Amino acid sequence: MKERLTRDMKEALKSHDKVRLQTIRMVLAGIKNAEIDKQRLLNDDEVMGLIRREIKLRQEALEQFRQGGREDLVRQAQAEIEVLQKYLPEQLSEEELLSIIKETIREVGAGSTGDVGKVMAALMPKIRGRADGRRANQLVVEYLRQEEAR
Secondary structure, eight states: OHHHHHHHHHHHHHTTOHHHHHHHHHHHHHHHHHHHHHTSOOOHHHHHHHHHHHHHHHHHHHHHHHHTTOHHHHHHHHHHHHHHHTTSOOOOOHHHHHHHHHHHHHHHTOOSGGGHHHHHHHHHHHHTTTSOHHHHHHHHHHHHHHHHHO
16 A cells, blocks of 8 residues: 555656645655554555545545635645545445445344444444445434334
C-alpha cells in the first residue's frame, strides 16, 4: 500500500495534479508519524485505517465548510475524499450491506434492539473498510425494531 502511494505521488508530481499530490503526501506523512509512534512499519490494514480516518475528518470538515458558506473548501475536501477513496476496497451497496446484516442477525440469534451490540460485534469484521459503521448500526437498529414490531 505504501509503495502504491509513493508511486502515485510521483505520478501526480509529474502530471502536476496538485490536489492528488497534496493528499497523498499528507497520507504518507501520517503513515510515517504512525510508524514512528509505533516504532514499526504499518501493515496494509493499518494504512487503510489511517486513510479511513482521513476521509472521516474531511467529511466532518465538509459539513462545517458548507455551514460557513466556503464552497472553495467544500470542493477541495470533496476532491481529497475522492483521491483517498481510491485506496480503499469498493464500498458495499445498501442492498449488499442489508443482506450481510440480516445474515449476521440470524447467526447471532438477535431478536430485539437490546442485541445491537452483539450483532455489531459480529458484523464489523465482515464489513470493515467496505461500509460505514454508523450506517450499518442504523440499519441493524431499524431491522431489529421491525422484527420486534412483528
